[in-house]
Amino acid sequence: MGQLTLPAKILLAYLGLFLVSVVTSTDYIREYSTNSSLSPVPPYAAHEVDFENAGNGTSRKEKLLNIFTIVKFPNDACWTGDALRSGVCYTSRECRERGGTPSGACATGFGVCCIFARTCGQSTKENCTYFTSPREARYVGNVGPVMNCQLQVYKGGWDVCQLRLDFLHFDLGPPDPWSGQCNKDAFLVTGSAYSPPVICGKNTGQHMYIDLGGHNYGPITLTVTTSGYHKDPGWDIKITQVRCCDRAPDGCLQYHYGVSGVIKSFNFDGWDQHLANQWYSICVRMEAGFCAIKYEECDPEKGTFRISRDDKKSQTDGECLNPKKAGSSDHILIPCGTTDGNKIQAGKKKGVPCANRFCGTSFCSIDKKAKSPCPVESHTKPFTLRVCFDDDEYSKKETENVGFCLRYTQLPCSSHK
Ligand SMILES: [Ca+2]
């Protein structure tokens, strides 16, 4: 092979490029063509296919096709130097063509880690896109920006069932203190099979799964509206296209992994008011060897469970649905929750084995004998907590209803009968 003439080398290089274009347009798996004999790289193809850093990594597949070696690598997630940004491994040309920004190498140097950032008025179908607030959202004088900012998100493949939205940064205006509605600023998702709740306020660290539906091929629209009330609103939302085999269970707006973790109502970090019209489920994946789950307030001293009432009392079940008592019908639902693993409300309602609805201003006083932090545990599977907040906060009894922050811990099967 070392004896090839220059024209023969050019021919081989072009033939290699032809193979690349055929395969990459028909498959998620990207392929590169190199002439392994003309080591390391045919100079004429080096710029086009960017394999000058070719290594012998385990992630690529090689096979001999005549005198060409086809190098395949999947479009996996990759990490860049920026800790907040992950990308998708593409060839440098594909990254440019898809409107991404190359940032570092991946696939043992055969690809570039391609970052996709989008803002108002744009669209994407890329797995792992960052939807960020525009420059004009920055603070100018005493007035905040008035915006109606939309991003359209298309399915990136036939086997995508959900979008996962991670709010890396989310700081919008607060809800109206009386209605609890997001009437100043709002974030909403439209076009999905089931509409998630409209949210506003402070939601950094929260996430949502959006169901695309089996037959829905239209775009999902993410909309942020701002009224000028918040002087410096901003957001950075990571959008992941979730393949059907990796999806969260149906009906779970939030899906948490791990033996323990923290769950919060939207705008809990705003410490002003929980949002109205919130109807959704928070699910926790049952980890291997764990059979039950317990929830306790993140900080009972501070009062991190305030959903209805204003008097440091708690209620359960039917009481939570009685606005005359609770000032609201706002509650959370923990299927068959108990305070000591057997029963709830010791000494109050004999014979009631467990409760489903929990409301009030303290998670702890549900069982008067319980000591802080008074966990509520549930042996019902799968582990699900449902949020049911009605459409207003007008009642005087609902002042300072900040919502909830609960820490969950899964309980090993060995600790229970
Ligand atoms: Ca309330």
Ligand SMILES: [Ca+2]
């Ligand atoms: Ca309410």
